[in-house]
Amino acid sequence: MTAYIARRLFATLPVMAVVALFVFFLLRLAPGDPAAIIAGDDATSEAIAQIRTRLGLDRPMVEQFGLYLLHLFQGDMGVSIFSNLPVTRLIAQRLEPTLALTLSTLFVAVALAIPAGVLAAWKAHKLVDRLVMGFAVLGFAVPVFVLAYVLIYFFAVQWQMLPVQGYQPIGEGFWPFVESLILPSVALGVTYMALIARITRASMLEVLAQDYIRTANAKGLATDRVLLLHALKNAAVPIVTVIGIGIALLISGVVITETVFNIPGLGRLTVDAVLKRDYPVVQGLILVFAAVKVLVNLIIDISYAFLDPRIRY
Amino acid sequence: MIRLLASLLALLLPLTAMAQEKVLRAVMHADVRVIDPVWTTQTIANIHGALVYDTLFGNDADQKPQPQMVGKYEISPDRLTYTFTLRDGLKFHDGTPVTTKDVIASLKRWGAKDGVGQRLMGYVTSMEAVDDKTFKMVLREPYGMVLESLGKSGSSIAAIMREKDALTDPQQQVKESVGSGPYIFAKDQWVPGSKAVYLKNKDYQPRSEPPSSFAGGKIPGVDRIELVWISDPQTAMSALINGEIDFYENPTNDFLPLLEKAKGVKLLKTGKIDSTQGMIRLNHLQPPFDNIKARQAMYYLINQEDFLRTIVGDPKYYKVCPGLLTCGGPYENDGGTHWMKEYNPKKAGQLMKEAGYKGEPITVLAATDHATITPATQVLISAMREAGLNVDVQSMDWGSVVSRRAKKDPPAQGGWNIFVTTSGGVGSSNPVLHTWIGAACDKGLFGWPCDPKVEELRNAFGMAATEADRQRIAKELQTEAMDDVVFLPFGQWDTPLAYRADKISGIVPNTGLAVLWGITKK
Numbered sequence: 001m002t003a004y005i006a007r008r009l010f011a012t013l014p015v016m017a018v019v020a021l022f023v024f025f026l027l028r029l030a031p032g033d034p035a036a037i038i039a040g041d042d043a044t045s046e047a048i049a050q051i052r053t054r055l056g057l058d059r060p061m062v063e064q065f066g067l068y069l070l071h072l073f074q075g076d077m078g079v080s081i082f083s084n085l086p087v088t089r090l091i092a093q094r095l096e097p098t099l100a101l102t103l104s105t106l107f108v109a110v111a112l113a114i115p116a117g118v119l120a121a122w123k124a125h126k127l128v129d130r131l132v133m134g135f136a137v138l139g140f141a142v143p144v145f146v147l148a149y150v151l152i153y154f155f156a157v158q159w160q161m162l163p164v165q166g167y168q169p170i171g172e173g174f175w176p177f178v179e180s181l182i183l184p185s186v187a188l189g190v191t192y193m194a195l196i197a198r199i200t201r202a203s204m205l206e207v208l209a210q211d212y213i214r215t216a217n218a219k220g221l222a223t224d225r226v227l228l229l230h231a232l233k234n235a236a237v238p239i240v241t242v243i244g245i246g247i248a249l250l251i252s253g254v255v256i257t258e259t260v261f262n263i264p265g266l267g268r269l270t271v272d273a274v275l276k277r278d279y280p281v282v283q284g285l286i287l288v289f290a291a292v293k294v295l296v297n298l299i300i301d302i303s304y305a306f307l308d309p310r311i312r313y
Numbered sequence: 314m315i316r317l318l319a320s321l322l323a324l325l326l327p328l329t330a331m332a333q334e335k336v337l338r339a340v341m342h343a344d345v346r347v348i349d350p351v352w353t354t355q356t357i358a359n360i361h362g363a364l365v366y367d368t369l370f371g372n373d374a375d376q377k378p379q380p381q382m383v384g385k386y387e388i389s390p391d392r393l394t395y396t397f398t399l400r401d402g403l404k405f406h407d408g409t410p411v412t413t414k415d416v417i418a419s420l421k422r423w424g425a426k427d428g429v430g431q432r433l434m435g436y437v438t439s440m441e442a443v444d445d446k447t448f449k450m451v452l453r454e455p456y457g458m459v460l461e462s463l464g465k466s467g468s469s470i471a472a473i474m475r476e477k478d479a480l481t482d483p484q485q486q487v488k489e490s491v492g493s494g495p496y497i498f499a500k501d502q503w504v505p506g507s508k509a510v511y512l513k514n515k516d517y518q519p520r521s522e523p524p525s526s527f528a529g530g531k532i533p534g535v536d537r538i539e540l541v542w543i544s545d546p547q548t549a550m551s552a553l554i555n556g557e558i559d560f561y562e563n564p565t566n567d568f569l570p571l572l573e574k575a576k577g578v579k580l581l582k583t584g585k586i587d588s589t590q591g592m593i594r595l596n597h598l599q600p601p602f603d604n605i606k607a608r609q610a611m612y613y614l615i616n617q618e619d620f621l622r623t624i625v626g627d628p629k630y631y632k633v634c635p636g637l638l639t640c641g642g643p644y645e646n647d648g649g650t651h652w653m654k655e656y657n658p659k660k661a662g663q664l665m666k667e668a669g670y671k672g673e674p675i676t677v678l679a680a681t682d683h684a685t686i687t688p689a690t691q692v693l694i695s696a697m698r699e700a701g702l703n704v705d706v707q708s709m710d711w712g713s714v715v716s717r718r719a720k721k722d723p724p725a726q727g728g729w730n731i732f733v734t735t736s737g738g739v740g741s742s743n744p745v746l747h748t749w750i751g752a753a754c755d756k757g758l759f760g761w762p763c764d765p766k767v768e769e770l771r772n773a774f775g776m777a778a779t780e781a782d783r784q785r786i787a788k789e790l791q792t793e794a795m796d797d798v799v800f801l802p803f804g805q806w807d808t809p810l811a812y813r814a815d816k817i818s819g820i821v822p823n824t825g826l827a828v829l830w831g832i833t834k835k
Contacts, residue, residue: 031709031717032710032713033715033716033719037712037715038352038355039354040353040355040358041354041468041715041736042354042468042749042758044428044756044757044758045719045721045755045759047426048719050484051484053484054485080346082346082347083346083347083348084348084486084488090505093504156551157551157554157555160555164555165543165548165549165552166541166557260545260547261548262542262544262545262552264504264506264507264508268506268507271544275682275710276712277716
């Protein structure tokens with residue numbers, strides 16, 4: 001197992017290199033010029049050209065890429081073209097809100113969707129099943145931002161139960177922290193819940209049709225034991241896979257959720273950096289997202305071995 | 314219930330000291346990403362700059378320059394020598410006194426970068442310190458816009474920095490934002506793209522005069538200002554209604570009816586010239602608009618009401634303004650406005666043909682993500698199509714428009730023919746400060762109109778000794794600029810700011826730049 005993990009971690013290096021290459025060139029091939037954005041509306045072409053020269057954006061692209069790689073190998077992601085602050089600092093500032101939002105969403109989604117999926121499978125084709133699946137279809141169909149605005153309208157503006165926007169770090173109090181995450185987590189988590197609930201139901205239905213479940217039932221085992229210990233454990237591999245795939249969904253969802261709820265996380269940073277053509281920040285963020293995705297995949301693969309003893313690396 | 318629990322828990326926290334602190338939470342039109350107001354012309358960098366830095370002069374609500382950091386000044390009878398003496402007690406946020414060394418270095422940097430500053434420095438032969446508090450500025454000609462230039466707001470204010478910061482190459486951003494203004498920038502609490510924090514400068518000595526636009530006493534009325542960046546207008550509006558923010562600089566026009574009805578919220582129309590002017594810019598370098606007849610034909614496609622109803626809707630927030638200088642401003646006039654009298658697409662098409670247009674594609678840069686420019690561009694495109702013009706719509710985000718408009722190449726090679734933009738009403742009220750009215754060919758703004766007479770008249774305006782002369786020249790200038798079609802105006806509108814009237818008071822209106830000094834919080 002250790003050798004496998006080491007091999008997988010080593011294999012991430014070429015992946016990251018390819019990501020760095022693609023991001024660098026795609027950004028520069030896309031329309032837009034950070035120098036023009038910095039210069040502002042009343043700047044002349046001459047002023048823009050001077051800023052471009054100062055930023056080194058007029059150098060050959062290969063030379064720029066070489067410098068970028070050199071700095072990257074030294075652990076330096078560069079500085080923001082706009083704020084002059086190191087990219088690592090900008091990312092570090094935004095990590096906590098995104099982590100908090102992602103984990104709370106994951107928690108809410110898994111805690112609600114798996115029981116709902118199990119229930120739907122157990123009561124297949126009955127009213128409960130239809131309700132759960134109806135919710136799943138709706139949850140999948142409603143865009144995150146629409147749900148977000150609806151939640152804000154009712155829970156924040158009309159009933160004033162929760163804040164409209166913003167993020168309170170956990171260091172500034174536990175309740176304000178939780179309060180600031182409730183609406184965003186629900187908005188972001190609904191799609192995710194729908195996905196997990198559907199997969200849980202499908203996987204459980206398959207397992208519940210197996211002979212050993214029939215045997216367990218025939219032995220007179222309690223329903224909860226059959227469902228949770230015998231069926232759910234064996235249905236877990238596809239569910240865990242979907243949870244892993246869903247992390248990518250969450251990352252893209254975070255971009256929208258953070259914008260609507262004004263959470264200063266990595267998603268907002270990404271959108272702002274892309275719109276401003278802040279190349280070093282976008283490059284740094286994509287590398288971080290790619291690394292997270294690779295890491296999550298690795299964790300999911302490792303978890304298979306624990307969930308299913310037949311799987312060995 | 315959750316609010317109640319949260320309140321109870323909050324009581325347990327040792328926050329009593331913090332509770333005394335008056336915090337103004339404001340959402341501006343953009344986020345503070347650049348901390349050097351000279352390096353960029355971005356308005357938000359200047360809002361930051363106006364909080365942190367002070368200026369020698371400030372233009373008041375009537376756009377008359379009033380001393381700010383300057384205590385007294387003298388102008389020689391030949392109007393060639395200006396002697397400025399700084400007020401007593403001016404200190405930078407690091408505790409060092411403001412001296413003429415800092416001032417001269419700052420003006421040199423500003424004068425090398427900003428358009429208005431460059432124009433002023435073109436007349437300056439020397440700036441010399443007499444002592445730590447007095448310096449002389451000597452001109453080669455009696456340029457009449459010295460004080461107005463030093464006191465301008467809007468873009469690239471003449472911010473006075475420490476000498477060591479002011480010696481930074483004008484093409485590079487300063488690393489520290491340490492000024493002598495009413496608020497101190499808390500760089501360690503700055504989260505670009507989210508929040509910029511300013512702390513009250515307790516050592517600041519405001520002038521005794523009442524605040525008037527960019528002039529008068531800059532009294533820091535709260536302990537802390539947080540410029541919170543909420544990019545989503547719907548969320549910003551909800552946050553204001555919910556009392557999570559106190560001040561919203563530019564709510565989207567669609568939301569104004571909702572905000573008018575919201576409890577505790579008030580809208581403030583900030584003044585007669587603190588408005589936005591819509592402009593359509595044609596590329597004078599490329600056909601068909603390298604031909605003056607084709608440019609003039611475009612006037613027949615502008616019905617300002619169409620644009621304004623689409624962008625703003627409610628007539629109480631807009632004004633038809635056929636001139637190039639801000640309507641309601643000191644130099645509003647009717648020179649050249651006869652061009653704007655008739656909307657006639659058929660005639661426009663006919664005139665274009667007479668100008669040699671044979672149906673070649675006309676490339677319009679169409680921003681897709683701008684609250685006012687996007688709909689205005691669509692109105693223009695519709696009128697152009699009605700005139701039978703072959704419109705090549707290039708849809709892109711505003712960031713791409715900003716980049717592409719700087720290209721002088723033919724449209725087929727990445728250039729352009731038309732883009733739509735806006736300008737602040739305060740800057741646009743003065744022919745020298747209004748950079749878009751200029752026609753300085755290659756050295757001018759995108760579109761590169763080239764009309765030496767326009768530039769001569771701008772210079773003459775700057776040299777004018779009397780107000781009557783200025784009025785006369787402004788009219789001549791507007792006539793010439795409209796004949797040459799430096800840009801096509803499509804109206805003027807106000808974006809009222811919204812604020813929690815039950816929480817804050819003392820907003821200083823009519824500045825051309827939202828300033829937050831003077832605001833107090835209950």
